[in-house]
Amino acid sequence: MHSLHTDALVCAPLVLMSSFEEQLRAALDEKQSASLRRELRPLAEGVLDLSSNDYLGLSRHPEVIDAACAAVREFGAGARASRLVSGHTMLHERLERELAAFKSCEAALVFPSGYHANLVSSWLPALGS
Numbered sequence: 001m002h003s004l005h006t007d008a009l010v011c012a013p014l015v016l017m018s019s020f021e022e023q024l025r026a027a028l029d030e031k032q033s034a035s036l037r038r039e040l041r042p043l044a045e046g047v048l049d050l051s052s053n054d055y056l057g058l059s060r061h062p063e064v065i066d067a068a069c070a071a072v073r074e075f076g077a078g079a080r081a082s083r084l085v086s087g088h089t090m091l092h093e094r095l096e097r098e099l100a101a102f103k104s105c106e107a108a109l110v111f112p113s114g115y116h117a118n119l120v121s122s123w124l125p126a127l128g129s
Contacts, residue, residue, distance in 0.1 A: 082112045 031037040049055060058064050080086055092110065099108035111117040 084112075 028037065043049060075091070083089070083092055096108045096110055099110070100106065111120065
């Protein structure tokens with residue numbers, strides 16, 4: 001009797017999976033019938049992709065590639081945590097110093113993302129009042 005109970009437990013996930021697959025299939029069919037199904041497609045050669053972060057095509061520019069290779073040789077490859085978590089580096093300081101000089105201002109502060117910069121820009125004017 002115990003083995004029958006165990007067999008029933010082993011089969012239960014198969015029934016749930018089938019139900020889950022049916023739900024996925026129904027959702028996909030619904031998207032298809034409403035012409036909302038999206039598919040991956042290759043980027044055509046020579047197309048200007050204004051929706052990417054590389055709309056200027058600089059990722060393939062020889063000077064950019066050489067600079068990236070030099071940076072990897074000097075600093076290594078891989079993402080770090082944010083500088084708030086793992087600390088800032090001399091690269092952060094150099095970038096902010098060069099940005100400040102470029103903008104002819106006393107200092108610059110680089111944020112981890114455009115989202116963060118937009119958050120700050122919404123409340124920063126209030127600090128001046």
